Amino acid sequence: MSKPRDYELWAERIDDLDRTQLTVEQTNAIEAFDRAFEILKKTPSPEPSADFTRSVMARLAPRPQPQPQPQPSLRTRLLRWMHAHPFAGWQFGGAAFAAMIIGLVFVPLQPDPIGASRSGIGSMAQSAPAAGTEFVLYAPQASEVLVVGDFNGWGSAGAVKLQPAANGTWRAQIKLNPGQYQYAFVVNGKQWLADPGAMRHVDDDFGRKNSILLVM
Amino acid sequence: MANWSEGTPDEELVELCRAGHLQAFSVLVERHKRKVFQVVYRVLGNEAASDDICQEAFITAYQKLDLFHGRCKFSTWVCQIALNKGRDALRGVEQRTVHEDIAEVAQFLPASPDDEPSRRLEADQEARLMQSLLDRLPPAYREVLVLKHIEEYSYEEMAIMLETSVTNVKTRTFRAREAFRNLLEGCHEQAA
Numbered sequence: 001m002s003k004p005r006d007y008e009l010w011a012e013r014i015d016d017l018d019r020t021q022l023t024v025e026q027t028n029a030i031e032a033f034d035r036a037f038e039i040l041k042k043t044p045s046p047e048p049s050a051d052f053t054r055s056v057m058a059r060l061a062p063r064p065q066p067q068p069q070p071q072p073s074l075r076t077r078l079l080r081w082m083h084a085h086p087f088a089g090w091q092f093g094g095a096a097f098a099a100m101i102i103g104l105v106f107v108p109l110q111p112d113p114i115g116a117s118r119s120g121i122g123s124m125a126q127s128a129p130a131a132g133t134e135f136v137l138y139a140p141q142a143s144e145v146l147v148v149g150d151f152n153g154w155g156s157a158g159a160v161k162l163q164p165a166a167n168g169t170w171r172a173q174i175k176l177n178p179g180q181y182q183y184a185f186v187v188n189g190k191q192w193l194a195d196p197g198a199m200r201h202v203d204d205d206f207g208r209k210n211s212i213l214l215v216m
Numbered sequence: 217m218a219n220w221s222e223g224t225p226d227e228e229l230v231e232l233c234r235a236g237h238l239q240a241f242s243v244l245v246e247r248h249k250r251k252v253f254q255v256v257y258r259v260l261g262n263e264a265a266s267d268d269i270c271q272e273a274f275i276t277a278y279q280k281l282d283l284f285h286g287r288c289k290f291s292t293w294v295c296q297i298a299l300n301k302g303r304d305a306l307r308g309v310e311q312r313t314v315h316e317d318i319a320e321v322a323q324f325l326p327a328s329p330d331d332e333p334s335r336r337l338e339a340d341q342e343a344r345l346m347q348s349l350l351d352r353l354p355p356a357y358r359e360v361l362v363l364k365h366i367e368e369y370s371y372e373e374m375a376i377m378l379e380t381s382v383t384n385v386k387t388r389t390f391r392a393r394e395a396f397r398n399l400l401e402g403c404h405e406q407a408a
Contacts, residue, residue: 029397029400029401032397032400032401032404033393033396033397033400036346036349036396036400037346037361037365037366039339039342039343039346040258040343040346040347040350040365040366041365041366042343043340043343043346043347045253045254045257045258046257046263047250047253048249048250048253048267048270049267052245052249052253052267052270052271053242053245053246053249055271056242056245056271056274056275057238057239057241057242057245059271059275060238060241060275060278062236062238188235189235189236190235190236
């Protein structure tokens, strides 16, 4: 086996060289190098200042938490869309007419309370205008559940807190006028969650899903 | 109510911080401040400046916590931030030439290993000599030698801290070793 050249000596292979193959000069150089760093390693470095952690913590501001974004009402968004598409009014008119027909056909469809997911987090908003609409979420691990939607300005007019009920469910009743609403749950103040028991969902403008509620 | 203790893993503490539990960050600071400080101090060689830079690094880490994706250890990430800040601090500071004042420090070296009086050489003097040799290297070389040969990080961890490739780190380490070896030999020649 040939002796390593100086280049190899100081390259990566310094870590696992067979030192029996080195020349005396190379051995001396390596040993001097190793000794230098043994000394440096053993040299105690000073400690961070005594009030290091306190100083850092005193200069930290609480991190801003993501807030549910107030979403413009359906009417506002519709007007914006029409403003951005001035020549599409007639198309919209046709679409609105078609939606009305579809609505007439499908309005009798109601969410099936039994169909709500009961594994993990699941929920159901049940439409019952006389007593209010009941929002139910199955979230046994949650410490707080809010419902936000266009009926309460997406929380800006006061998010409604669901109350813990039996079997890991959370419930709240809200009186709503007949109409179609978008809503979502906010779990533990940070997790935006579409209602898994809702019949329909739509994409919001922020990459999340909202649930659709129809109150008659 | 979220709970944590001194034994809570870094990843959980980071998540708690992200969720707004400010005080969880104090556990992270307490846990890693010494390691981060040591790395920065070895590179900068100035206690007060290292302390300031490390505090700034932890504050930046907290503010940029959303950018920490757990692809490396939390301490490695804070070291990366601290080394960046250390580099900024060194920028503009006049770098001393490699061999200047070498004779001054060489007086601390023993004339030969068997020279009995030299045995009395204080360990701290020897350490100071080695540190002064290290201080004479360009910061880029000093960084890799500190990380590799004193703090014993892997090349992969060093690549993360120095924000470069493993190949670049190896090349830079090789050159730094050569530079340090030259200093060391020059020092011994002066002492002979």
